[in-house]
Amino acid sequence: MWFEGARDPIFKLFTPDLDTKQWRLILASISVQFKAELFYGRPVELRTGISKVGNSSFAVLQQAWQNGQCCAEGTAVLVHYDFIAKQKQLLSSEQKAALSQHLVSAS
Numbered sequence: 001m002w003f004e005g006a007r008d009p010i011f012k013l014f015t016p017d018l019d020t021k022q023w024r025l026i027l028a029s030i031s032v033q034f035k036a037e038l039f040y041g042r043p044v045e046l047r048t049g050i051s052k053v054g055n056s057s058f059a060v061l062q063q064a065w066q067n068g069q070c071c072a073e074g075t076a077v078l079v080h081y082d083f084i085a086k087q088k089q090l091l092s093s094e095q096k097a098a099l100s101q102h103l104v105s106a107s
Contacts, residue, residue, distance in 0.1 A: 006046040026081040032074035049104030
């Protein structure tokens with residue numbers, strides 16, 4: 001849930017007002033690896049970046065940090081999608097450029 005909320009800035013590249021009736025992305029896959037305990041009631045820092053940009057999809061790398069330690073890391077693959085035609089759409093050069101501004105290393 002934290003990771004989904006932290007993807008809002010990326011979602012806004014496609015739907016600036018986050019209007020779900022104009023949504024242009026679909027979640028293709030998600031994985032999360034837990035590396036250490038996260039403690040309820042303590043601050044958590046979420047880090048979000050783009051690890052890969054393809055022709056119609058991209059990967060979002062996210063981390064949850066607590067007490068100076070990376071406690072969880074996840075990757076979500078999102079596809080630029082036309083919900084009316086029920087098919088993926090190519091990312092425009094502008095969208096690729098916007099996503100590329102947020103590239104991070106997967107390490």
